[in-house]
Amino acid sequence: MKYPKNGRFGEFGGKYIPETLVPAIEELEENYLKFKDDKTFKKELDYYLKVYAGRPTPLYYAKNLSEKLGGAKIYLKREDLLHGGAHKINNTLGQALLAKKMKKKRIIAETGAGQHGVATAMACAALGMKAEVYMGYKDTIRQKLNVFRMDMLGCKVYPVYSGSKTLKDAINEAIRDWITNVETTYYLLGSAVGPHPYPVMVRDFQSVIGNEIKSQMKKINRTPDSLIACVGGGSNAIGTFYPLIDSNAEMIGVEAAGKGLKTKLHSATLSAGSKGVLHGMMTYLLQDKEGQITETHSISAGLDYPGVGPEHSYYKDTKRIKYHSATDSEVIDAFLMLTRTEGIIPALESAHAIAEAIKVARKGKKSESIVVTLSGRGDKDVEEVQNYLKRNVKD
Amino acid sequence: MSKIKEKFAELEAKNQKALISYIMVGFPNEKATITAVRGLVKGGADIIELGFPFSDPIADGPVIQNASTISLKKGTKISKFFSIVKKIRKETDIPLVLMTYTNILYHKGYSKFISEAKKAGIDGFILPDMSIEESKEYLKAAKSNADTIFLISPNTSNTRIQKIAKVSTGFLYLVAVYGTTGVKTGIKNYTLKAIKNVKKQTKGKTPVCIGFGISTPKDVKKYIKAGADAVIVGSAYLKLIEKTPQNKLESKITTFTKSLKKQTLL
């Protein structure tokens, strides 16, 4: 859907927001529409994406991994090589530049794994602005390296102690801050979620991933048979899929199955959720019988979220995109396999996509090609993996 | 005529403005809720707002957030809420407004939720994350069944105030400050201006009630003087409930309510 009318992707999306935010959201949409096709804005953004973030990112044929699996060819879209170590910078540079054009002095953001917080701090530093970031207390512990990074980047980090102390609560707190400081503050949301126009705006900024995949595959005379990406809020996935949505490629979004979909300890919103309203949007959610949002679990902080971008909900219902999931244990296996065969340490979030790619490649023909978006690098996760391995002896 | 409308008409005849008192149901338990309501009625509250807890209350400050968490932990379910409302209804016919978040109604189905709530004795709804753009189904379900009370903020444009006033029944909820519930910032000039402006825009057709951060008789006096048709007091009640033992709760609530209500007599 090119630009969603009334902010709706089918029945999903919309803007369920406190009245105080309405003028801010209207101002944002107005400015986004004004700048998104503005030549100077695009040129400036392209410049930063290229020489600051390191675009285009390579499309790497993972020969060792593919041959080991003995099936389809796996190509990795190397978003992990971007400045900051994840795809998040595509969005933060876009939005920070927009905020600057809107003459906003104060930037706030939420973060789960810390990657969006770091990417926000970096984009703001580069553009001469200051950021303040909300992060669930639980996440500040398991991703403490990123807390230090934000600190050093001159960004204030506020741990959030309410609710499940993860990403969802960080978003709640950022929204409360925004309501309080609405006149001066730009809320730099980190995924394709929230009230309209965030989902479409973040998708557009992340679409650079899919657009590059398209031309890079063309260059090697191939068309992708499958596209695979992990889904937390869904920004790297929608950025991967959307530019190719009209192609014949099979598309698979991979959610976090945590300790298994039969347990309550997962974050597989599309696979196991139901429709509801949270954080300004109508979308699939993990909730109980009463409509209370449930606590989620994933080994990867970046996927630990009970909601998902509304456009994904739409593509789930229209069946254009399949949504699968990978358990913590499958993710660790995939993490280790990619690390050992290719010398690439993926983020635990991205390892969900790798886990799915391993399954698809095994079943695929050698002539087929799978493109997997490697949304981030795994340096931040090494300790988490080490702890996991200590608790669960693996060979 | 809805019970809320009747109440405002009755007050107007008596030359009074309204006191709307908010408490969170199930905080810290059912008994406290029933007792607090008795105190509110005795103290002269005109309308009671009952909060139903939601896991992610984005428009609420720390006090109501904490009350929501505790209420949920104590097992406040929708069926329980309705049974408490029924118990309250046996004791009083004071207008009751339910304040919660959109997902609670959406998830059960707007029609189903509203008709059950109505049956239990709820007269109107306040959903702080329900914007008029998304309200079609909700309005349809509530039509002639219950009042739909929408919020207005000091930064809401005049065109939008008109649109909101069109779909708001019972009263309009003017948010006093940029911020969440319960945060005291002192009385701002922009708030006093907003009261006057909203009154002007709505030409007195729907009562304009002001809430968020109002906690003392002095605050009440100021806002009433500025032209508000009612004041809404919430977090201050929750703080009182939190620190008062059950055996003193009714009288403490009564006394506090009286002190607020006094300021609404013109």
Ligand SMILES: Cc1ncc(COP(=O)(O)O)c(C=O)c1O
């Ligand atoms: C490396 C990485 N991949 C993926 C995600 C999930 O976000 P999204 O689904 O918006 O791409 C995160 C979020 O923190 C991340 O850090």
